[in-house]
Amino acid sequence: MRSGLTRRGARTDEEFKSIRRSNFALRLAPSLMAEARKVADSEGVALNQLINVAVAEEVSTLRTAEYFRERAGRAKCRETLRILTRAGKGNPPQEGDELPPSRETEGESRKTTPKIGTFRKRGKGKAGSR
Numbered sequence: 001m002r003s004g005l006t007r008r009g010a011r012t013d014e015e016f017k018s019i020r021r022s023n024f025a026l027r028l029a030p031s032l033m034a035e036a037r038k039v040a041d042s043e044g045v046a047l048n049q050l051i052n053v054a055v056a057e058e059v060s061t062l063r064t065a066e067y068f069r070e071r072a073g074r075a076k077c078r079e080t081l082r083i084l085t086r087a088g089k090g091n092p093p094q095e096g097d098e099l100p101p102s103r104e105t106e107g108e109s110r111k112t113t114p115k116i117g118t119f120r121k122r123g124k125g126k127a128g129s130r
Contacts, residue, residue: 026051 028036040050 036050037047040047043050045053
């Protein structure tokens, strides 16, 4: 949990008074409610604060994913690949760019190098995808 927050999530009484509150009846499975209470107790926060933080984190995750999907939709693949093919050309490695000795031979053991765009996209509904 985030440090510097009081039990209700506000740092001062003024902040607490200025927080707009809304009520929502949340139905959780009894087992999930019990686990949430355990986590809240172990973190030293109110159950309400734990749920607020969890919802805020999930909303942030979903909005971030949506943002990157939208950005990817505007991407110009040919232009991106053109830029990537130029990357590093004419720029010799600088001091500190060396790989550690244990990693230097890993690339040599591969017979081929992966090509851009050869990775399969995960389909929706498959195990492990989100």
